[in-house]
Amino acid sequence: MTDKINIIYISLNGNTKYFVECLSDYIKTTKDVVVESLNIKDLKGESFPVDEPFVSFLPTYLNGGNGIHTGDKEVLTTRLGDFIASNDNFKYCYGIIGSxxxxxxxxxxxxxxQYAERFGFPLIDVFELRGTQSDVKRIANLIIDRQEEFLNKL
Structure with missing residues (x-):
């Protein structure tokens, strides 16, 4: 059984941070698992090598286009992609959750x-804005299952 979950995310307007905090509280109280989280925004562009499995959370902020025919440009959240790419950190990411x-x-x-495709890890699930309590419960179970699968492959 998993005894610790690492979450690496970016939150700019607080919705993703709020969801990660609710998720962390839920996992700690119902699963008795420690959750450590890091908002990449706090690193101010710095990076470091990761040596433990983690799951990532990414809100979508796009500029222009419709995402299909007329393109899209990710804005504001590229620091998370830079962090995951640096030091081959993507090798420790067992999935991403979008909002x-x-x-x-x-x-x-x-x-x-796009990150799932770029880095070759699965899109575990998605939620809207700040999420709901049912999103928290569902995603908590998915994270625990995915981390177990990832650890069994090591």
Missing amino acids: GNRNFNNQFCLSAK
């Missing part, structure tokens, strides 16, 4: 889908 606003239609959670 966004469903009003963005095809662009809903598009950045997380």
Whole structure:
């Protein structure tokens, strides 16, 4: 059984941070698992090598286009991608969870889908804005399952 979960995320307006905090509290109280989280925003562009498995959370902020035919450009959250790419940290990431606003239609959670493709790890799940309690429960179980699978492959 997993005894610790590492979460590396970026939160700019607080929605993702709020969700990660709710998720961490839920996992600690119901699963008796320690959760350590890091908001990449706090590193101010710095990086370091990761040597433990982690899951990543990424909100979608896009500029222009419709995400399909007329393109898209990720804005504001590229520091997370830079961190995951640096020092081959992506090798320790067992998945990503996306968040966004469903009003963005095809662009809903598009950045997380793009990261999964770019780095070769799975898109575990998605949630809207600050998420719901059912999102927290569902994603907590998915993270624990994915981490167990990842650890068994090491």
